[in-house]
Amino acid sequence: MSETVIPTTVPTVTGREMAAIQDALTTRTLTGKGKYTALCQSWLESSMPDGGKAFVLTSCTSALEIAALLADLQPGDEVIVPSYTYVSTVNAFVVHGAVPVFVDLDDATMNVDVRLIEAAITPRTKAIVPVHYAGIACDMDGIMALAARHGLLVVEDAAQACGGTYRGRLLGTIGHLGCISFQEKKVFTSGGQGGALLVNQASLAARAETIYEHGTNRGQFLRGEVPVYHWLDVGINATMSEIQAAFLYPQLQAAPDILAHRRHLWARYHKRLAPLVQAGVLRLPVVPEGAVHNAAVFWFRLADAARRQAFIAYMADGGIVTQPQFVPLHSSPFGQRVGRFVGEDRVTTRAAAEVVLLPLYSDLAVEQQELVIARALAFWDGVTLKA
Numbered sequence: 126m127s128e129t130v131i132p133t134t135v136p137t138v139t140g141r142e143m144a145a146i147q148d149a150l151t152t153r154t155l156t157g158k159g160k161y162t163a164l165c166q167s168w169l170e171s172s173m174p175d176g177g178k179a180f181v182l183t184s185c186t187s188a189l190e191i192a193a194l195l196a197d198l199q200p201g202d203e204v205i206v207p208s209y210t211y212v213s214t215v216n217a218f219v220v221h222g223a224v225p226v227f228v229d230l231d232d233a234t235m236n237v238d239v240r241l242i243e244a245a246i247t248p249r250t251k252a253i254v255p256v257h258y259a260g261i262a263c264d265m266d267g268i269m270a271l272a273a274r275h276g277l278l279v280v281e282d283a284a285q286a287c288g289g290t291y292r293g294r295l296l297g298t299i300g301h302l303g304c305i306s307f308q309e310k311k312v313f314t315s316g317g318q319g320g321a322l323l324v325n326q327a328s329l330a331a332r333a334e335t336i337y338e339h340g341t342n343r344g345q346f347l348r349g350e351v352p353v354y355h356w357l358d359v360g361i362n363a364t365m366s367e368i369q370a371a372f373l374y375p376q377l378q379a380a381p382d383i384l385a386h387r388r389h390l391w392a393r394y395h396k397r398l399a400p401l402v403q404a405g406v407l408r409l410p411v412v413p414e415g416a417v418h419n420a421a422v423f424w425f426r427l428a429d430a431a432r433r434q435a436f437i438a439y440m441a442d443g444g445i446v447t448q449p450q451f452v453p454l455h456s457s458p459f460g461q462r463v464g465r466f467v468g469e470d471r472v473t474t475r476a477a478a479e480v481v482l483l484p485l486y487s488d489l490a491v492e493q494q495e496l497v498i499a500r501a502l503a504f505w506d507g508v509t510l511k512a
């Protein structure tokens with residue numbers, strides 16, 4: 126085992142977070158909804174449609190939970206989701222009695238295959254929840270058109286995708302609702318945990334605010350619109366603290382630089398590993414036309430999934446941490462109990478078993494990345510020699 130360890134991911138830190146936190150301390154509005162909350166929300170809202178409203182929250186999971194409340198789900202209602210995703214995408218809806226209906230992935234992007242969604246729609250379908258895996262956009266034109274035809278809500282799970290775009294629009298701002306994560310493994314973090322709900326449809330904004338205000342019209346009270354506030358609806362406390370918002374805001378300000386560096390590293394991996402695609406031992410992500418990814422992670426897929434543990438162990442021996450990602454939810458014990466897979470599982474299970482994530486984070490230097498690339502290439506040199 127070598128001395129230096131290159132992890133798969135390291136939280137983004139710009140160096141300007143502490144000054145913002147110090148400033149936040151002087152305001153004495155630590156519970157949130159203060160200066161830095163407003164700055165983060167304005168940053169997000171500047172990319173949103175007119176009348177849209179952003180709420181910074183404790184996590185993307187809580188954003189998904191508010192989205193599920195806005196969907197007004199009745200027990201037995203169905204939500205169409207990919208099975209290859211983090212549990213939160215689905216848990217938020219299952220908590221309200223919804224049935225997750227899983228459809229297969231597009232082999233090139235590992236995002237939900239829009240051509241398979243229509244066959245999964247039933248009279249009980251309420252929402253489609255596309256996940257922009259690895260910050261690469263789903264086919265949002267296709268999904269929005271389908272949703273409009275069937276009167277369905279679209280909740281973008283843009284947990285991994287903040288900073289990525291589709292036809293020039295920030296991911297999370299295209300569906301009726303968008304959910305973003307600022308957890309430490311994402312491109313931008315609010316200090317470890319955090320997220321945002323983007324309410325892109327104006328007609329949902331008032332109820333979203335009520336749910337966010339614990340089920341009350343406290344928002345109106347704070348704006349001086351009513352003398353007292355009342356309990357009006359269900360609600361949750363998912364408010365991001367002001368300290369977290371102060372951590373996040375300098376990162377959003379530095380977004381162009383952070384994204385440029387990460388995309389540079391992503392493009393280098395793609396270019397340097399391309400010969401292995403030619404050799405038939407792996408495949409690389411495809412970024413569809415119209416999409417600009419945010420370099421959230423860099424994944425590749427082994428042609429032979431049985432080699433994955435050997436690859437991970439070989440990289441670890443060289444001090445480089447690589448990892449698999451999600452186990453498909455439809456094959457997990459709880460997913461089997463509460464959900465169903467519609468159509469054939471041609472891609473999901475196979476692709477999930479082939480995926481490996483390589484180190485990619487905002488502080489990763491090109492020289493460190495070279496070590497990763499050299500070791501990855503050497504793994505297949507060995508294979509060739511042995512063969």
Ligand SMILES: Cc1ncc(COP(=O)(O)O)c(C=O)c1O
Nearest residue numbers: 184185186211213284306308320
């Ligand atoms: C696709 C997806 N959805 C939702 C989440 C949940 O985000 P959070 O940890 O902010 O609740 C994650 C977290 O990794 C994710 O990858």
